Amino acid sequence: ATPMSVMVGVGRGAKDGVLIKNAEVLEVMEKVDTIVVDKTGTLTQGRPEVTHVETFGDWRTADVLELAAAVEAQSEHPLAQAVVRRAKGDDLKVAEATNFESVTGGGVSGRVDHTKVLIGNADLLADQGVSDIDLGRQNARAHQAEGATVVFVAIDGKLAATMAIADPIKESTPAALQTLHELGLKVVMLTGDAEATAEAVAKKLGIDEFHAGVSPTDKHEFIRQLKRDGKIVAMCGDGINDAPALAEANVGIAMGTGTGVAIESAGVTLVGGDLRGVAAAGSLSRKTMRNIR
Ligand code: ADP
Ligand code: MG
Numbered sequence: 001a002t003p004m005s006v007m008v009g010v011g012r013g014a015k016d017g018v019l020i021k022n023a024e025v026l027e028v029m030e031k032v033d034t035i036v037v038d039k040t041g042t043l044t045q046g047r048p049e050v051t052h053v054e055t056f057g058d059w060r061t062a063d064v065l066e067l068a069a070a071v072e073a074q075s076e077h078p079l080a081q082a083v084v085r086r087a088k089g090d091d092l093k094v095a096e097a098t099n100f101e102s103v104t105g106g107g108v109s110g111r112v113d114h115t116k117v118l119i120g121n122a123d124l125l126a127d128q129g130v131s132d133i134d135l136g137r138q139n140a141r142a143h144q145a146e147g148a149t150v151v152f153v154a155i156d157g158k159l160a161a162t163m164a165i166a167d168p169i170k171e172s173t174p175a176a177l178q179t180l181h182e183l184g185l186k187v188v189m190l191t192g193d194a195e196a197t198a199e200a201v202a203k204k205l206g207i208d209e210f211h212a213g214v215s216p217t218d219k220h221e222f223i224r225q226l227k228r229d230g231k232i233v234a235m236c237g238d239g240i241n242d243a244p245a246l247a248e249a250n251v252g253i254a255m256g257t258g259t260g261v262a263i264e265s266a267g268v269t270l271v272g273g274d275l276r277g278v279a280a281a282g283s284l285s286r287k288t289m290r291n292i293r
Contacts (some may be wrong), residue, residue, distance in 0.1 A: 009288030017271035018281045019256075025267035028250050029285035034231045035180055035278060036223060036249070039191035039201060040078060040167060041238035041258055042275065048078055048167035050086035051148065054139050055161045056132075062092055064161040067117045068153050070095040071110035075102060076240075079151060082165050083119070104241070105192045105215045107151065118154040121194060123213075130154040136162045144196035147204060169204065176275035177205055183279060190214045190222060192241075216241040223248045236270075236278060238262055253278060 006023040013020045020026050040046055053061045069087030072080035073094050087094055097110035097117070107120015109128075118128055122140070125133050133152060136159050140150035143164035153161040180187055189210040191198050198212035211222070219235075223245050226233045235242070235249035238258025246252030246265040254266035257273035270277035 005288055005291040009284055009291075013281060013284050016277065016280050016284075017256075017274065018277040018284070019269040019271060020281065021267045025251060026281075026285050026288055028232065029234070029268070029281050030289050031232045032185065032234045032251060032282065034186045034188065034226055034233045036188045036190055036219075036226070036233060036235045036245070037275070038219075038235075038237035038239065038242050038245075039189055039193060039198065041273075042236050042255055043169060043173050043189065043201065043205065044167040045170050046078055046167065046238060046255075046257065046273075048082040048149065048165045050082050050163050051166045052143060052164040053161055054136075054163075056135060056159050059155070059160040061161070062090065064153055064155070065090060066092045066095065067112050067115060067155060068119050068161075068163070070097040070112045071100065071108055071117045071119060073097070074100040074110065075108045077108075078167075079149060079165055080108065083151075083163065105213075116156050119151055122152055125152050125154050125159070128154075130157055130159060132159045135159065140164075140194075141196060144194055145200055147197060147200040149193055149197055169201070170273070170275070172274045172276055174205060176279060177207065179276065179279040181206075183282060185282075190219050190245075192216075216244060219245040220248050234268075234278065236275065238273070253281075 009026055010020045065087045069084045072083040095112050097112050100110040102108045106124035109118040136152050139162050143150050148164045148166045151163050189207045195212040198210050202210040233249045234251040235245050236253040238255035240259050240261045243261045243265040252266035253268045254262040255273035256269050256271040263269050
């Protein structure tokens with residue numbers, strides 16, 4: 001390879017907000033046939049907001065929000081930050097929770113004084129013995145059909161509320177996906193979110209393959225399997241959780257708006273988190289390699 005044209009290629013990418021770690025990455029990029037994308041923060045803005053709170057039993061919205069925010073204040077998950085922002089926005093005080101525990105891909109729990117608070121997806125609540133979640137599941141459906149994430153709140157073992165949390169699709173995402181499809185690349189969406197939410201987002205974006213309820217380990221395993229099947233895979237993600245999958249992919253692509261861990265694990269960083277950079281990197285790679293040959 002002529003180092004000079006590679007240097008030029010890398011430089012050109014940088015001007016377009018596509019940071020390419022080294023010559024090898026630029027070389028492999030040309031051969032990629034499958035793009036795996038995380039949903040949250042990659043396709044969506046990654047700044048979710050609580051849009052609806054539905055309470056059950058005698059619970060009042062403000063009381064549930066206060067308890068939930070106290071526990072979520074100790075979590076770094078974007079959904080947790082949404083709950084805390086909402087509580088603060090409603091001028092509620094965010095207390096100090098104790099006994100904080102986090103279940104990756106499931107949710108969090110803790111205590112506020114003597115009250116036990118559990119927040120997460122329906123499966124987590126069911127696993128932890130909360131038996132009255134059917135009403136919550138029913139209420140969740142309409143929001144999930146809109147592409148919102150619904151988290152469940154249990155207080156002292158009983159369902160107290162559901163919260164719909166919306167994370168709008170990035171403005172640049174539809175155009176980016178269209179270009180990737182035009183280039184004949186297969187796009188697969190992986191998410192830890194619920195099936196109904198994933199389906200709504202995939203439908204909106206015309207993504208034909210998606211997998212929901214996927215844990216970080218599963219994401220990593222999914223990429224390995226694609227590679228075993230002979231695919232050349234680029235994985236795009238933004239979260240701490242995505243780092244192993246980014247490292248496993250033939251090309252890891254981090255959103256520059258994401259966590260440092262993701263960026264370190266990636267061969268390519270998209271400065272503004274704009275997925276159109278993936279297509280740009282692909283064509284840059286083709287041009288550069290053509291110059292070399
Ligand atoms: P993603 O792939 O979207 O980053 P995760 O694997 O981090 O998703 O989480 C999967 C699901 O677990 C979330 O959609 C949510 O229902 C639940 N969950 C995870 N962490 C939290 C939290 N801190 N608070 C509430 N729910 C959570
Ligand atoms: Mg994520």
